[in-house]
Amino acid sequence: MFQRGASSKLNGEWDFVSMLRTEFRRAASEFLHASADDIAKRSTTDLDILPAEC
Numbered sequence: 001m002f003q004r005g006a007s008s009k010l011n012g013e014w015d016f017v018s019m020l021r022t023e024f025r026r027a028a029s030e031f032l033h034a035s036a037d038d039i040a041k042r043s044t045t046d047l048d049i050l051p052a053e054c
Helices: 006-009 012-034
Strands: none
Touching: none
8 A cells, every 4th residue: 555654745746746647547457457447336445444443
């Protein structure tokens, strides 16, 4: 999982924003490859683990 410290929320540098975009695209692609057949047919999220993550 991709994690950054709280101070990264204030980072507006182009290289950092570009890196975030690249990471988002990688994660989205990974999700779509793993879940493409299930989208709009069944849940793609385990709702039971969400409270533990919050």
